[in-house]
Amino acid sequence: MNSEGKKRIWSDYQKEIADDHFFYVRSCIRQSFFPGSEQFFLNLMRNILGKDVYENPAHTTCTGIGYHSDIVPSATIMTVIARHFALMKESGYKNIAVSCVTSFGLYTEILETWKHFPEELAKTREYLFKATGREFDIPENVAHSSDIIYKFRNEIALKAKNLLVNIKTGEPLRIVEHIGCHYAKMFPKSGLGGAEFPNVLSGMAEAWGGEVIDYPERRHCCGFGFRQYLVQANRGYSVSNTAKKFTSMKPYKPDMVLTNCPGCNMFMDKWQYTIKEMEGETYGENGDSIPILTYEELAGLVLGFSPWDLGLQYHMVQSEPLLRKLGIEFDSTDKFKTKDGRQMPVPQNLINS
Amino acid sequence: MSGDVIVIGGGTAGMETSGQLANAGCMVTLVEKEEQTGGHINNWYHLFPDRRNGSEVIDYLNNKINSDNITLLKGITIDHIEKHKNRFIVKTNQGKELNADAIIIATGFDLFRSERKEEYGYGIYDNVITSVDLEMKFRSGSLKMNNGESPKRIGIVHCVGSRDEKTGNLYCSKLCCVTAVKQAIEIKEYLPDSRVFCFYMDMRMGGALYEELYMESQEKYGVNFIRGKVSEVGESINHSLIIKVEDTLVGRPLKMELDMLVLMAGMEMSEGGRKIAEMSSLKTGENRFFQGRDNHFGSNLSNIDGVFYAGTCTAPMNITETISHARSAVSEVLDYLKVFRK
Numbered sequence: 001m002n003s004e005g006k007k008r009i010w011s012d013y014q015k016e017i018a019d020d021h022f023f024y025v026r027s028c029i030r031q032s033f034f035p036g037s038e039q040f041f042l043n044l045m046r047n048i049l050g051k052d053v054y055e056n057p058a059h060t061t062c063t064g065i066g067y068h069s070d071i072v073p074s075a076t077i078m079t080v081i082a083r084h085f086a087l088m089k090e091s092g093y094k095n096i097a098v099s100c101v102t103s104f105g106l107y108t109e110i111l112e113t114w115k116h117f118p119e120e121l122a123k124t125r126e127y128l129f130k131a132t133g134r135e136f137d138i139p140e141n142v143a144h145s146s147d148i149i150y151k152f153r154n155e156i157a158l159k160a161k162n163l164l165v166n167i168k169t170g171e172p173l174r175i176v177e178h179i180g181c182h183y184a185k186m187f188p189k190s191g192l193g194g195a196e197f198p199n200v201l202s203g204m205a206e207a208w209g210g211e212v213i214d215y216p217e218r219r220h221c222c223g224f225g226f227r228q229y230l231v232q233a234n235r236g237y238s239v240s241n242t243a244k245k246f247t248s249m250k251p252y253k254p255d256m257v258l259t260n261c262p263g264c265n266m267f268m269d270k271w272q273y274t275i276k277e278m279e280g281e282t283y284g285e286n287g288d289s290i291p292i293l294t295y296e297e298l299a300g301l302v303l304g305f306s307p308w309d310l311g312l313q314y315h316m317v318q319s320e321p322l323l324r325k326l327g328i329e330f331d332s333t334d335k336f337k338t339k340d341g342r343q344m345p346v347p348q349n350l351i352n353s
Numbered sequence: 354m355s356g357d358v359i360v361i362g363g364g365t366a367g368m369e370t371s372g373q374l375a376n377a378g379c380m381v382t383l384v385e386k387e388e389q390t391g392g393h394i395n396n397w398y399h400l401f402p403d404r405r406n407g408s409e410v411i412d413y414l415n416n417k418i419n420s421d422n423i424t425l426l427k428g429i430t431i432d433h434i435e436k437h438k439n440r441f442i443v444k445t446n447q448g449k450e451l452n453a454d455a456i457i458i459a460t461g462f463d464l465f466r467s468e469r470k471e472e473y474g475y476g477i478y479d480n481v482i483t484s485v486d487l488e489m490k491f492r493s494g495s496l497k498m499n500n501g502e503s504p505k506r507i508g509i510v511h512c513v514g515s516r517d518e519k520t521g522n523l524y525c526s527k528l529c530c531v532t533a534v535k536q537a538i539e540i541k542e543y544l545p546d547s548r549v550f551c552f553y554m555d556m557r558m559g560g561a562l563y564e565e566l567y568m569e570s571q572e573k574y575g576v577n578f579i580r581g582k583v584s585e586v587g588e589s590i591n592h593s594l595i596i597k598v599e600d601t602l603v604g605r606p607l608k609m610e611l612d613m614l615v616l617m618a619g620m621e622m623s624e625g626g627r628k629i630a631e632m633s634s635l636k637t638g639e640n641r642f643f644q645g646r647d648n649h650f651g652s653n654l655s656n657i658d659g660v661f662y663a664g665t666c667t668a669p670m671n672i673t674e675t676i677s678h679a680r681s682a683v684s685e686v687l688d689y690l691k692v693f694r695k
Contacts, residue, residue, distance in 0.1 A: 001588060005476030008468065196471035196585075216587040216595040251590045 001214060006197045013184075013194035017151045018141040022053045023093035025084060027100030028061045030262040030294075036311020037296040038099055041145055044299060048159070049152055053097065056087045064102040068226040075127065078110050078120065082128045085136035094140040097148055101261035104144040105182025108190045111138065142190075144183060146260050146295050150192055150200050153207040161304030164210035166255070167327035172211035173255040176290075177201035178222060178268070180261025201258050204295055208302045217248035223271055224263035239278075242271040246283040246290070253285055256322050257292045265315075268292045273316045273351055282351075284321065289351050291319040301328065308335050318353040356690040357453040359384065359443055361431055361629065364392025365414060365672055366664025367459035369679035370686075372417030374457075377687055381423045382451055386430045386625055390418070392461050398491040400672065401528075401535040402562035410672060430625065434633045439693050441659060454693060455659045455686050458635070458643060459679070460626035462665040465514025465522070465619040473510065473616055474586045480504070480594060480613045481586060483513075484532055487540075487615050496543045500592075504547060504612035507540055508596060509533045510583050511553040515619030524640045526619035527669045530556055531563045533617050534570045541574040550577045550609070552598055560671060579607070586614060620669040635660065643667050653682040659693070661685050 022045070026038050045051040063080050066072035088096060098104040114121035128134055149156070157163075164173040179198045184191025193199025196219070202212040221228075223242030228234045245268075249257075259265040269292040275281050276289065284290045292315060293301075300310040307328065312319040313335040323330050332353065336344040356379045360371045363385025371383045389395060391414060397407040418425065426445070433444040434456070443451040467475040467483050475481045479499040482490075490496050498504050511533055515526040530553065537549045556578070558564045570576040581599040589595050594611045622641040630637050636656045638644035643666050645652035653661050663682035664675040 002477050002479065005468065005474075008476060009471055194471060196474075197477065214588060216589055218587060219585055 006199075009197050010193045010199045013188060013192060013199070015143075015147070015190065015192060016141060017143045017147050018095035019151075020051050020095075021093060022051065022095050022097035022143075022148070023088040023091060023139075024053050024055050024097045024145070025059055025062075025099060025103065026055070027103060027262050028065070029266065030099055033262065033266050034294055034297070034311055034314055036300075036309065036314070037294040040296045040300045040305065040310055041099070041149075044156075044296070044303070045148070048303065049155065054091055054093055056091050058087055059084060062100070062103040062106055064100070064106050065226070065230070067106065068102070069230045075123070077106065078113075078124045079127045079131065081107060081110050082124045082136050083132060083134060085139060086128060086132070086134035088139065089135070089137050094137070096139045096142050097145050098142065099145050101144065101180040101183045102263065104142075104190075105186055107142055108187050111142065112187060114138070144200075144260070146183075146200050146204075147192055149295055149299055150203050153204045156299055156302060157207045157209075160208060160302045162302055162326050162328055164205065164208045164298075164302070164326070166325045168325070172209055173322075173325060174213050174253060175205045175210040176213050176215070176218075176249050176252075176254045176257045177205060178218075178257060178259050178261075178264050180259070180264045181221065183260050201260055201295060204298070205258055208298070213249065213252045213254055215249045215252050217245045220245045220248070222259075222261070222264035223267040224261075226263075229267070238267065239271055239274060242267055243275055243279075243281070246272070246275070249290075250283045254290055255325055256298075256319075257290055258298055259292060259294055265292050265294055270316045273349070276351060284352075286321075288321045289317040291315070291317050291322045291352065293319070293322075301326065306330070308337075313350075316351065318350050320352055355379065356455065356686075357382070358455045358457060358686060359441065359451055359453040360457045360459055360663075362392075362459035362461055362625070362664075362666070363387070363390035363425070363427070364459065364461045364664070365394060365410070365675045366461065366666070366679040366682075367392075367457070368414040368418050369676050370457050370459060370663045370683050371423050372414075372420065373680060373683040374686065375418075375420040375422035377683070379422065379686075379690070381420075382426060382453065383418060383423055384426045384429050384431065384445070384451075386428070388428050390415070390425070390427070393464070394672070396485050396488055398488045399535070399539065401531045402560065402566050404535070431629060432632070434629070436657065436659065439659065455661065455689055457661045457663050457682055457686060458626065458629060458655070458666055459663040459682075460623045460629060460666045462620040462642075462669065463623045465520070465526075465621050467513055467616045467618050469520060470513055470517075470616070472585045473513070473583065473614070474588075475616060478586060478588050478594060478614075479592070481616065482613065483616045483618045484529070484536060485618065487536055491539055491543075496540065498612055502612075503544055505544075506548050506609075506611045506613075507550070508583070508594075508609070508611045508614045509537055509549065509551045509617065510614065511551065511617050512582070513616040513618050514621070516554060517619075522619060522621065522640070524669070525557060527557065527559070528671055529617035529619060530558060531560060531566065533615075534558075534563075534566050534576070536615065537576040538566070538570050538574050541570075541576065548577065549574075550579055550611075552579050552581055552583050554580070554582060560673075581607070583614075620665065623666065626666045633657070633660070640668070653678065653685045659689060661689075
């Protein structure tokens with residue numbers, strides 16, 4: 001494989017990412033399934049990188065899951081997203097930072113729709129004004145929060161406490177990256193590095209000392225695929241897609257999977273448990289499963305934050321094998337304790353722990 | 354007949370027009386951007402349909418321009434064209450000023466840059482090559498992979514950058530199907546035990562002896578033709594190529610392991626032609642090639658009196674068609690000079 005060829009492609013897919021003053025919009029499911037990620041993003045941006053990031057409590061879901069399952073019509077979702085832009089205008093911000101890949105895909109899709117069909121933009125302005133009395137501006141800059149961490153990846157590397165290196169072997173950790181379909185597949189120009197050989201996550205992994213694995217089913221769906229999962233009768237497709245992907249990456253012995261999209265993280269995490277229960281199959285080394293981390297969680301580990309403050313314990317596949325490789329000290333009994341030391345209920349059947 | 358003509362482009366069309374005009378008594382200045390004339394044929398080993406060695410065509414064309422009436426300027430590009438009272442003033446990148454009664458644009462085509470079809474991994478995966486790369490291998494007499502071994506399973510992808518909305522090229526490049534068939538046969542001759550798979554959308558074999566070649570490739574050489582477009586290329590842990598393609602006749606997706614993949618790169622308006630169009634207000638068509646004044650009766654005529662087109666600067670053509678088009682351009686130029694040099 002020729003890495004110069006990849007660099008040529010990456011140079012075609014660079015985009016402007018604002019440097020400061022972000023209006024941050026959270027994801028519905030990220031807050032539920034790996035809540036430490038968004039919290040750490042805010043901590044990183046505000047307290048470590050010294051950036052201004054604002055959240056408006058009136059922000060809502062983008063209704064993306066409803067849209068992709070044919071429940072929410074396009075006029076509705078355009079109006080909901082227009083309301084987000086109105087909140088941003090009212091808050092005095094022009095740069096939007098989007099936490100969720102599904103939402104990011106929708107923001108880019110809707111902005112592109114308005115560019116080509118200005119009558120749709122006019123209708124949306126009218127709907128929003130009639131419904132809420134609000135008006136909005138088109139954002140000056142739209143970035144996924146992974147774009148922003150990519151932008152500051154070298155600053156993070158300079159502050160690193162734990163590089164992505166196996167402390168026993170001295171070798172770089174082998175990392176599978178998965179950007180999620182809606183980040184760049186619809187509009188390759190909106191993703192760093194494009195859709196075929198994306199750079200947003202691989203750039204972070206390499207800047208922090210890891211080695212990225214290219215395996216045959218790298219581009220394959222994580223298994224979510226919306227209707228594959230949302231329609232109960234289709235869930236066999238969902239699991240089989242995940243199994244296909246993991247079977248393909250297994251020979252490369254990945255140490256972890258780095259994800260961009262909440263759906264991908266959730267399904268690649270939880271279906272490993274399901275497949276283990278159904279088939280007894282695991283995909284990591286020594287019978288372990290492969291930890292699936294978000295880019296914020298990985299940035300947090302690199303910067304030396306406690307894995308439990310980052311929320312790694314809320315994944316189905318526990319991260320202990322990865323933490324040991326990185327040489328990060330941890331106390332597993334602290335996993336489910338509150339900040340003031342009270343013990344919370346401990347989930348059953350966590351794997352890798 | 355007398356008259357001064359500048360021919361821009363020293364490939365097949367430019368050399369043929371220059372030779373014909375010189376024979377007719379015109380003084381020709383032939384301008385070529387490279388240090389070598391002959392254009393793309395220099396990169397081709399054997400030509401379809403009869404497997405003539407490309408060097409024979411080069412020899413013919415070189416002989417054609419061996420005339421006292423032709424001044425050949427190599428390594429020169431055109432910076433400026435203007436028309437003043439039926440005379441053209443052409444400035445080169447070296448500051449030279451040329452004058453002529455007529456201009457023939459013969460700027461040819463550029464091969465589609467296959468790395469733009471990112472999903473095929475050209476420039477990233479070692480054994481993904483283009484049709485030109487394969488010709489170079491044929492010419493060197495060695496058809497090997499990067500590791501020095503002979504490939505056993507070779508795929509050929511048709512329509513790379515042709516008939517492809519994603520790349521903005523809706524047109525058919527015409528020559529890729531027959532090139533694929535010719536190259537598939539040559540691969541089988543080099544490596545009789547290999548298996549060759551052609552992935553095509555439609556087989557467009559619209560030239561003399563093309564269909565016969567297609568039949569021969571299947572009946573005599575056992576080349577497999579699969580109707581479907583390759584959607585992505587990856588690499589396995591042992592560095593063989595993994596491709597995904599839909600077999601549209603069977604109606605099923607296929608995943609296949611190959612040792613080598615050859616991309617049939619299409620034809621695009623050349624960069625040199627595009628620059629000349631910009632500097633001279635010459636019209637280009639939807640396909641971005643130069644647009645003749647009339648599709649049926651005026652494919653050599655531009656929208657500027659005294660500027661003519663020859664060859665693949667107007668559309669994809671094979672060598673036979675290019676030479677015919679070049680000769681018809683000469684006929685148009687001579688008619689024009691009769692009127693304007695009275």
